[in-house]
Amino acid sequence: MTDQTFRFAVTNLSCAGCAGRAERALADTPGVRQASVNIANKMAQVTGTADSANLRDALARAGYPAAESVHRLSITGMSCASCTGRVERALQEVPGVLSAHVNLATETAEVRVLDGAVDVGELAKTVTETGYPATPMGEDTPVEPASETAPLKRDTLIAGALTLPVFITEMGGHIFPPLHHAIMDSIGIQTFWVLQFLLITLVLAWPGRRFFRIGLPLLVKGSPDMNSLVALGTLAAWGYSTIATFAPGLLPEGTRAVYFEAAGVIVTLILAGRWMEARAKGRTGAAIKRLIGLRPDRVRVERDGVFTEIPLSEVETGDIVEARPGARIAVDGVVLTGQSFVDEAMITGEPAPVAKSEGSEVTGGTINGQSPLTYRATAVGSDTVLARIIDMVQTAQGAKLPIQALADKVVRVFVPVVLAIAAVTVAVWLAVGPDPALSHALVAGVAVLIIACPCAMGLATPTSIMVGTGRAAEMGVLFRKGDALQRLDSAAVIAFDKTGTLTEGRPSLVDQFTAGGIGPEDALRLTAAVEQSSDHPIAQAIMVANTAPLPAPESSETIPGYGLRANVDGKTLLVGSPRLLTEHGVDATPIQNAIDRFSDKGHSLVCLSIDGEAAAVFAVADQIKPGAKAAVDALHEQGLKVAMVSGDSPAAAHAIAGRLGIDHVTAGVLPDGKVDAVKALRDAFGPVAFVGDGINDAPALAEAEIGLAIGTGTDVAIEAADIVLSSGRVAGVVNAVEISNRTMRNIRQNLFWAFAYNTALIPVAAGVLSPAFGVQLSPMLGAGAMALSSVFVLSNALRLRRVAPAQADAPEPAFREAHA
Template sequence: MNLADLGVTSGGALAIALLAVYFFAPKQARRAELVGRVQEVTVTVKGGYSPDLIRASENVPLRILFDRQESGECTSRVVFPDFALNRSLPAYATTTVEFTPDRAGRFGFACGMNMVHGTLVVEPSTDHGGNGHASQAAVEVAPPATREGSSPGTEDAETLERRAEIADLTRRVLVGAVLTAPVLFAVMADSLNARWLPQILLNHWLQLALITPAYLYAGWPIHRIGWLSLAHRAAEMNALITVGTTAAFIYSLFVTALPGLLPTDLRQVYFEAVGVIITLILLGRLFEARAKAGTGEAIRKLIGLQPRTARLVRDGVEADVPIEEVVPGDVISIRPGEKIPVDGDVIDGHSSVDESMVTGESIPVAKQRGDVVIGATINQIGAFHLRATRVGKDTMLAHIIRLVQEAQASKAPIQRLADVVSSYFVPFVIFIAIATFVVWFVVGPEPQFTLALISAVSVLIIACPCALGLATPLSIMVSTGKGAEQGILVRSAEALETAQKLNTIVLDKTGTITRGAPELTDVINTNALNHDELLRLVASAELRSEHPLAAAIIAGAKKRGIDVADPSDFQSFTGKGVRAKVGGRIVAVGNERILREAGIAAEPLAEAALRLSTEGKTPMLVAVDGRPAGVIGVADTIKDDSAAAVAELHRLGVQAVMITGDNRRTAGAIARLAGIQRVFAEVLPERKANEVKRLQSEGRVVAMVGDGINDAPALAQADIGMAIGTGADVAIEASDITLISGSLAGVVTAVKLSRATMRNIRQNLVLAFGYNIIGIPIAAGVLYPLLGLRLSPMIAAAAMALSSLSVVSNANRLRAFRVKTLPAGEIPTLEPNVEVSAEESAPAYVDAHTGEGDYMKEKTTATDPVCGMSVDPATAEYRSFIDGNAYYFCSAGCKTSFDIDPAQYTAGSTSGGHHSR
C-alpha cells in the first residue's frame, strides 16, 4: 500500500467516523414553552422540520405552529399517527395544530408519505391532575372557522398545490432533457467512434455551459432539500442525489478548468451523467406525483359530495342559502334529483333515495315520514321536506371523512420495520459509498480514481429510501379510501392489519344477523277461512293496537295488498291479546289465555303454534266467532344476505359464531337459517365480553360485530370491533371498523379488503427492500471482478426512479378492488352447536299463559308486567327475579312499581316480563 492508498483509506475511515457522530449523536431538542395554560413551539418547515425534536409535557395542551416556507406535496401535510392527527399545511403560511399528549413516550410526526420525519418526546407530567385523554382538535390559522375534513376549501387548496407542483416538475424535466440531450448524444456517439460527430459537442466548456443550468435550475428542488436535510442531520433521499451529482459536477468542473493538475487518464468529465441523473430523477418524481394524486381520490370524492347550498323553508317561503347557515331544526325542501344537504328526518312527503355514495348499496331506499335521510345522498323521483338534525361537522359524511383521514394518518405495526430501517438507511448508504470509493481506489484496476468515483456515485444514486417510506402509507391511503367508497370505515391502519389475521367472527343476533324488528312470517288457517281473509281479519283487529307485533302484522297485510278495515268494539288485554269486531265478526288474537277465558279450545292450534315456536317465531292464536281459526307467526327474520355472508366467511377460513341473550330454541333456529354452527345462547349483555375473551383464550383472533349499546364492551374486548352503522353511537365509538350499510356483506368486504391491503403492503416492502439489497451491491461493483459488469450512475438513476414508481404503481392496484356479489349461502346440513353461557347465563323466561300441556315454553320477547310494553330480554336494563322466574321492564318506574307489590302483577302467571300475545 503506497502513501496515496494509505491517505485515502485513513481519510475514508475518518469521514465515516465523523459522519456517524454527526448523524447519530443526540440532537438538540427545543422544549415547548408554557404560554398561559398551553405549551407552544414553532416548527419551520423548509426541506424538513426545524427543530425535528420537540420536548413537551404529558397531559398539558400542546400548540405547534408549523411555519411552512415552501410549496410542493412532500410537506403539504403533517401527520401525528399516535394521536390520529392528519392536517394540511398550506404553502407559505403558518398552521396551528393543537392537541393534548395523553401519554409519555417518543412519538414520530411526518409528512403524509412519511418522507420527512420529526420526533415529539412527551415527558411524564409531575402534575397528575391532567385530563388524561387527547383532544384531537386542530385549528387552521386561516380561516379559523374551518375544520379539517369538513371544508372543500382545504382540499381545493391542496389540489391546486398538487397541480402547481406537477406543472413545475414538468418545466424542470423539459429544461433538463433539452440541455442534457446534446451532451448525452455526443458522448454516446463518441463512444461508438462516430466520425461525423461535430467535435464542438465534445468541448468540455460547451458541456459545462449546457449542464450547469440543468444542475442548478432543474435540480434545485433536489439540492435545496438535500442540503437542508444534511444541515438538519436528517439525511434522506435528496441528500444522496445531491451528494452524488455534486461530487460528479465538481470533479468535472475541476477537470474542465484545471486539466493540467491531473494525469491524462483522470481527465474524463461526467457532465452527461449529472444531467441524465437529475432529469431521470425528476421524470420519476413527475410520474410519481401523478400516480400519488390518485391515492387521495377517495377523500376528494367524499368532500366533493358535500352540497354548497340548501333550500330553506321559513314561514312557508323557500330560499336557497349557503349550507353553513343551516342549523338543527331548520326545515329543508328536497326536490326530485337533488342532493340532500344535511342529515335529517322526513317530516312530509315520500321518495326513494340513492345512498350508494355513503353506504355502498346500489338499490335506492324508500323514504317516508319519520325516516332518516343522510346528507350528500341523492333524492330520486319524489319530493319531501326534512327537518335538519345534524349539520356541518356533525353530519354522517363529515364523520366518514374524519374517520378516513384518521385512518390514513395512523401507522400499521408492519410499518415500524420500514421506519426503523429508513431512519438508519441514508447514513449507512453514505458510509457504503465512502467505503466503495476507498476499496476501488486501493485495490481496483486502472484507472482507479475513475472507477472509485463512478462506483461511489452509483451507490449514492441507486439507493432509494423513498420506496421504503412509500411502501405502507400509500397502500393504507388507497385501501381506506376504497373502503369508504364501499361503506366500510376503518379507524386505523392497525385495525386494517389485524383484520387480515381474523379466524373467528362473533355476530350479535338482533340487528346484525336479523333485521332487528318483527315481521309477519306465517299465516296458518285451520278452518274454512282462506289465508288472505284470515290475515285481513287479524290485521283489522290489531289496527288500534300499539304493540310492535301488531304493527308487524298490519305492515305484512298491507305488503300483501290486503285492505285493512277499522275495527269496532276494540279491547286490549295486557298479557293476553286483543278482541275486536271486524265487519260483524268477532276476532280474538293473542295467547292461549285470551281464548281460554272466552271458552274457546286452543288445542286445535297447538301443533302449528309449537312448530312456529320451534322455529324461533312468536305464534299468535286466532279465534273467529268463537271458534279457533288459525295461527299467525311473527319473527325477527334474518337479513337477506346473512346466510350468504356467513357461507363466504367460511370459504375464507373464518368461523362465524352467533351470540345472543335468546333461549336455546330461538338461537338454534336463527343459527340454522344463517348457516352458523357455533352459538352462545342466553348470554346476559354484560357477559358478552366474557364470551369473546373465552374465544381469545382458545388462541383465536376474534372480531365482534354488533349494533347495540350492550355490545360496546364486547366490541372493545375483541381484537377487532365492527359496528353496524345503523346501530347505537356508543357501539360505533367502541368499534375499530364501522359498516355503514348494516349488511353482513360488509364484514366479508372488510376481511377481503384487509387481506388485499396487507398483501399489497408486503409486495411493496419486498420490492423496496429487494431493490436496495440487490441494487446497492451491484452499484458498488461486486459483479465487476466476476463478470466485468459495472453500473454507471445514469443506469443507477433510472433504476432508482423506477423503484419508487413501481411501489406507487403497485399500491394503486388497490384502486381496482371491487366488491363482488356474494354467492348464495349453502343450505346448512349440520345442526348448530348451541352453548349456554358458562357464567351467569340469562334465566329462561317463560310465558304468562304457560300451564299443563302448554306448547310454548320460551319466548324471544317479553311483556312488561306493569304497563304491557314489549321488552327485549337480551337488552332490557331493568329486571327482577322472583322464585326463579325473570321479569323485564321498560323503565325504572315500572320496575319500582313491581318491586313494591309483585303479587299484584304475577297473579295467575308463572312468570312475568315477557311477550304474552
C-alpha cells in the same frame, strides 16, 4: 385541556426517512401524545395538547416546514378593542391556528393556519359562537395539499432539454465512434467539456436546485435524507468533472475524465420519477376528492320568506333549505314539505332511491329525485354525515399500520448506512481498484448514493392504505381507524350479533296454520282485530301481515303474561300464547302439531281460539336479512369461522344459525355476557372480529380485536367500532374482509420489492460483480432504477382501485355519481 387530533400538510418530504424525522420532531414536542406523518399524501396527524406554533417550529428546525395558509373572515358586532381581543383568543384556541389578527376598522380577521388543519367555515363558526357573527371571505381552502405535478413536469422537461444534447454527444460518441471523432475534429475536447459544464451546471442550478436546497442543510445538521444522497452524488460527479475540465493538474495522471452527463441524467430521471409519483399519488386520493365533490358549492336557503342562493359555508342549523329536482341535498335535515325519491347510494351504498316525505331525514351529498323538497337543516359543516365520513376516511388514510414499523426502523438508519457504504466503496476502489482507480471509485460511490434512495420503502405502506381505504369507502365500508386494515386481516373468527345484524331487527309473520274450517285470511283478520290496540312488536307483525278491513272489538281485556280476550263479530276470541288456551280449557289438539313444528324452529307463537275452539296458530319471527346466508358462505370460503352471539333464546338462535350455516352459537346472553362470549371465542379460535348494531353491542365491539358496526345501528355502536358498514348490509362484512386481505397483500408485495430492490442493487452498485464479471452499474442506470422502483410501488397500490365487491349482490359503487 383535552387531547385533540388534527391534520396538516408538511413540505420537503421526499422519502420515508424524511417522514420519520418529521414524525420524531413532532413526537418530541411537549404536549404531543401521538404523531404520524404520511409520505403518500404529505400530511401529519397529531394528537395531544401541543401548541400549533410549537409544532410548526419543531418541523422547521427539522427541515420540514409545515405548509401554512391564510383565511379571512368578515365579522360584525365588534365595537372596541376588547371585542377584537376576545375574537383573537377564540380563534387562537382552535387546533391548527398559528396566529389571528382582527382589524376593528375594517371588521375583518386574518388567520394563519397549518394548511389542511382547519377550514374557513370552522373558523367562522367559532367566531359566531363567541358572539360575533362571521362569514368567510373568499373561497374555502382545499383539504388536500397543492399538487406538485405541474412544477415537477416543468422541471423534468427543462432538465431533459438541457441534458439531452450532453447525453447524445457523450454517450453517442462511445456507441458510434465517428460521432466522437467529428466532435473532436470540429470543436476539440476542451470546448466540448466546457459546453457540457455550462449545460449541466444550469441543470443543477435550475430544475435540480430542489435537491440542494433541502438536502445540503440537512446534511450539515447531521440528518441527511434522500435529497442529501442525490445532492452528494450529483455534486461528486459534477465536481470531479469540473476539476478535470478546468484544473486537470489536481487529478492523478490518467484519471482525467468527465461525468457531466451522469449528473444531468440523474437529476432528470429522478425528477421524472417524482413527476410520475405525483401523478400516481394524485390518483390515490381520488376517493376523498369524490367525497368532497359531493358537497354543492351554493345552496338555496329561505331568507325573509324568499329562497336565496348562498355559499354552503353560510348555512346554519335551523335554516330552511330547498332541494330542487336533480339537485344535491346540501346538508343533513328533516323534510318539511314535498314528496320525492332520494338517491343515497353515495352514502349508504344502497342502489334503490329512498322515498322521502314530511318528517323523513335527508343526508347531505345525496341526490334529490324528480320532485322538489324543502327541509330544515339539522347538521351543517363538520357535523354532517358526509363530513364525518370524510373525516373517517382521512383519519384512516393518515394512520400508521403495525406492519410499517419494520420499514420505519430500517429507514431511520438507512441513509446514514448508505453514506457509510458509499464511503467504504470509494475507499476500497481507491485501494485495490484497477487504473484509473479514482474514476472507478467515483462511479461506484455515486452509483451507491443514487440507487439507495429509500423512496419505495416509504411509499410501500401509506399508498396502499390510501387507495385501499378509499376503495373501501366506495363500497360502503368505512375504516374509522387505519390499523383496522391489518387487524381485520388477522381475524380468525367473525362473530355476529343476531338481532338487527343478521336479521331485520323486527318480527314478521312467517307461517300460519288453521283448523276448524276457518280460512287463513279470516283467522288473520280476527286476530289482527284483537291485536290492533296493542303496541307489542308481535302484535304489530300480525297487523302488518293483515290487509283486510278490521272490525272494532265489542269488548277487550288484557290477560297479563298470556294475551288478550275480546268479542269480535259476536264471537269470543282468545289471542295469545299456547298457555292462554290451556289456562282457559281450550283443547289445542287441532293445532298442536303446528305449535310443535313452529316451536322447534324457534318462532314466537300467537294462538287463536274462537268460542272455545282452537282455530289457528301464527308463527312470528325476526326475518334473516337478504344476503346474510351468502355472506356467511363467503366468509367460510375465505377460511374464517363464523359465530353468532345473541340475547335470544337458544331455540330461536340455533334456528337462525342452522339456516345460515353458522359454526358456533352463544345464546341467551346479556350485554356484558357478550364480552365474555368474545373472550371465549378468542380462546377457542383466535383473534375475533365482532359485528353488531345496537347499544348492547358496544362492549363487545370494544372488546373484540376488530369491531364492525352496521351503519344503520346506533351512534354508540358506531363510536365503539373500528369499521362502519354504511349500507347496513351483511355483505359489507365480506367486502371489509376482502379489502383488508387485498390491501395487506398489496402492502407485503410493496415492502418485499422495496427491500429486495435495495438489498440486491446496492452491492451491484458498489461493484461486487466487477472483479468476476467486469460489470459496474452506471449511476445513470441507478437513477432510472430508483425512480422506477417508486413508480412500481405506486402502480401496484393503484391496482386496489379495481377491487370489486366480494359479493355479487353488493351495491357498486358507493359514493358514485348519480343521474343528476
